[in-house]
Amino acid sequence: MFLYDLAGAPGRSLYDRLTGCIRRDILEGRLPAGSRLPSKRCAAAAWGISVVTVMAAYDQLLAEGYLVSEQRRGYYVAQVEQWEMHPASAVPSPLGIADCPVSEQTEQPDDVIDLIQNRVPPDLFPLSVWNRLSRRVWREEGQALLRRTDYNGLPALRGAIRDSLYESRGIRAEAEDILVSAGNEQLYATLLTFLGRKNVFGVEDPGYPLIARLYGQNGARVVPLPLDAAGVTPDALETAGVNILHISPNHHFPTGIVMPVGRRQELLAWLAGAPDRYIIEDDYDSEFRMEGRPIPSLQSMDGTGRVIYVNTFSKTVAPSLRIGYAVLPPDVSRAYRERLGFLSCPVSVPEQYILAAFMTDGSLARHISRMRTRCRGVRDALLAALAASPLAERYTVSAADGGLHFLLHLRTTLSDIALCAALAERGVRVRSLRDYYAVPPAADTHTLVISYAGLSADCVQELVRRLDTV
Missing domain, CATH: 1.10.10.10 (Winged helix-like DNA-binding domain superfamily/Winged helix DNA-binding domain)
Incomplete structure (x- = not known):
């Protein structure tokens, strides 16, 4: 031993x-x-x-x-x-990409239970703290709030992001290598402009349709890549001729796959195989891993300097705060500065100051902790209600340990389309796993994607009752 x-x-x-x-x-x-x-x-x-x-x-x-x-x-x-x-880890389209789903921001009637719009209720946000910090920022910073900031964002915010990533994800980065942008959609478009539209972008299938649609509508060739139990395979990358890979290895949506270290090593070996290859690591909800610590990032293992890490504050703060960011490897950061450093940062300077203050005084960490506790309670209540219901004999659950959703596999004779339609008639807005495929599987999945962040504890029993009627 x-x-x-x-x-x-x-x-x-x-x-x-x-x-x-x-x-x-x-x-x-x-x-x-x-x-x-x-x-x-x-x-x-x-x-x-x-x-x-x-x-x-x-x-x-x-x-x-x-x-x-x-x-x-x-x-x-x-x-x-x-x-x-690697030193950074010392601390722990043409193929018919599916259309982006109907907007998740649509207001729903009071009796509709929404399992698609995966947003934590806004009443959990510490608005009084944000208002207090806003007043302090305007009082202390004064006219600095009216000036343009660096092309890659406010230094104070980039420094706060750097410190947070080191503490929570084991990512070592310099503040100058962090790129602040107006939400992830804007960030993806900026990275596409920088990397070039002539590249072949590979996306996970199933996956979040907006990513493929954004790349495709901006002129790139997009290839959906099938997944096995560990995620995207190097063989699929070679076969498709992909050189830019966009993945969520730490918690894939919607399957919940956590990519094991062996597959990560295989993808990094693929990355090292040609100088024009890059991986965009989308770490969209690592803060909400419910069991254990967040999984170490792929970038923290990378020795090639070609893994670009991206994340957003849309889930941890509010969807209306359109701030995302990328951690560019040093050589990539220098190339970006030379080619696109003339661009202005698209995020409001006052909002950047306030978010930096929200992070540095510990308010964001406390808010995330409260949200995680609240969401874990909703998840546990929902799983307990399912286990105690008549449904207990005809369902299984997977991918419940991380993120804000899980998969509910039902034994049913209904097709995926008919199942979701029947639930819609009963006031349950939900999508099947099949809805997230660019290349649909031959057979129905009989699997619902249960996004529970927006649920209240009061509606859990009613949801289970409605599920049991189909």
């Missing part, structure tokens, strides 16, 4: 340190594939920590794909390519 020095490191918990030690030993070959890890009790005794801490670390590594578990036998090291740890 390896003995780890888990002595205190500033800002890092025992759980983080243990997870990082085991992950490093796997990647550097000291724990080869097939090795059995000590039982939780033995490990806790040997390392002088609690069983709960060991269990949390094992479960996190299981979620990331470094470990596999066998019932009644324990945890084993998965087949993972040995790598020298």
Whole structure:
């Protein structure tokens, strides 16, 4: 058994340190594939920590794909390519792309239960805090709020984003390499302009249709890529001739796939195979992983300098706050500055100041914690109500551990179209998994995508009752 020095490191918990030690030993070959890890009790005794801490670390590594578990036998090291740890990871179209779905912003009648518009209720937002910070910013910054800022955004906001990413995602970045934009749609269009429309963009299928539609309508060739249990495959990339890959490896929508480390390594090997290849890592809801810690980003593993990390504040703050951002690798950042540095940042300067203050005083972290607690409570109540209902014998659930949705697989003779139509007649607005495919599967999926963030605890029982009538 390896003995780890888990002595205190500033800002890092025992759980983080243990997870990082085991992950490093796997990647550097000291724990080869097939090795059995000590039982939780033995490990806790040997390392002088609690069983709960060991269990949390094992479960996190299981979620990331470094470990596999066998019932009644324990945890084993998965087949993972040995790598020298990249410094950043030291801290833990033409093919008929589906049209973008009907706007999710449409107001619904009071009796309609909406499982598509996946927004946390606005009454959870600390509006009084935002107003207080707004008054402070206007008082302290004065005329600075009326001046243009850098092409890539306000330095104070970029610094706050840099610090947050380091603490929560293990991403090391310089503030000058962060690009602030007016929401992710604007950001995707900007990256398309920078990378070039002559490239072939690969998107996940199934996936979020807006991404493919945006690239396609801006003149790029877009190829939907089928997924296996681990996500996009390198073979599919080679076959399709893709050189720009847009993926969500940390929590795929809508399948909920968390890409294991072995597949991540395969995609990074594909990336290194040609100098014109890039990966756009869309980390749209990593803040809402309900069990364990957020999965380490793909960019934190990258040694090529060609993984572009993107995220947005639309879910964590408000959809009306149109602010997204990208973390550009240093060489990409320099090239962007030379080619597009003449552009103005499209985000309101006062809003950038206020968001920076909201982040640096801890208000955003507290708000996310409250939202996560609230959404976990709704999810647990909904799963418990389903388990206690007459539906219990004819459904299964998957992908419930991360993000703000899960998949409800129903045993039914109805087609996917008929199932959603029948529920619409009963006042339930929902989409099937089939609706998110660019190339629809031959058979019906009999699977509903349950986006529960906007649900109230009061409507959970009514939702289950309506589901049981189809």
